[in-house]
Amino acid sequence: MEHIKILMVDDHPIIIEGYQNVLTATKKDDQTLYIDTANNCDTAVAMMERASKKYPYHVCFFDISLPGSEDGKYASGEDLALLARELMPRTKIVILTMFNETFRIHNIVKEINPDGFLIKSDLTSMELADGFQQILESPPYYSSTVQSYIKKTITSDIYVDDINRKILHLLAQGIRTKNLNEYFDISTSAIEKRKKQLKVLFEIEDGKDETLLKEAREKGYL
CATH class of the missing domain: 3.40.50.2300 (Response regulator)
Incomplete structure (x- = not known):
């Protein structure tokens, strides 16, 4: 229960x-x-x-x-x-x-x-x-x-701020989500939350990281 x-x-x-x-x-x-x-x-x-x-x-x-x-x-x-x-x-x-x-x-x-x-x-x-x-x-x-x-507000600094840009770059380099916290001063759950927000921002309906990276590339973030 x-x-x-x-x-x-x-x-x-x-x-x-x-x-x-x-x-x-x-x-x-x-x-x-x-x-x-x-x-x-x-x-x-x-x-x-x-x-x-x-x-x-x-x-x-x-x-x-x-x-x-x-x-x-x-x-x-x-x-x-x-x-x-x-x-x-x-x-x-x-x-x-x-x-x-x-x-x-x-x-x-x-x-x-x-x-x-x-x-x-x-x-x-x-x-x-x-x-x-x-x-x-x-x-x-x-x-x-x-x-x-x-x-x-997709171009707003709150959402695609330095940390979010770095998350996108590291994912693009093949770094797995569970290892991302080695590069930041924030917890894995905070990184997960940021990834979810990025997926809302980029309108990623299938929830996949690959789709997020494809959209980020097309919009000039990578």
Whole structure:
């Protein structure tokens, strides 16, 4: 049995209830979900600090627009996501937001690099259910608005930055993914995540490295 500990933070209780109902109804038979909820930054911070000491959350869902903390230290879901990264490095971070301006999406991907990024207007029960399972097994999972933004910004320095270019070059030289971390200061899972993002960027539907390299060559990245 897989026990999955979840924190959901949104200032609309009915939205949290909706998320809970969808995840509980669509979870796999061998999954047990333990869901904590918070409606503001102060409650969320207290829950994360407590959890980090003993049983960190497996997944945290953060709405971006939230009542800030009383001390002014945390003003949004972005601030909470950064705190979660610090307190619980292995926790999967999911951003859910109404915001769909490209500037906001750009900042969230750049600052937080979330394991899941869902624009609420894209969201159906099925997409939330599928996204949740993918985030658990092989993140990242981005909803359609985020994906189309990423595709549009293909030349942007965040995505094809120096590390991603180097990953492409090493793969082109025949270096295997499991050996790539010998060339970087980042973990194998971080390299895998970057490869997945590159495949989203280059619209690689078969998931193969060879197809990724072919596309990268055609677009002048190799």
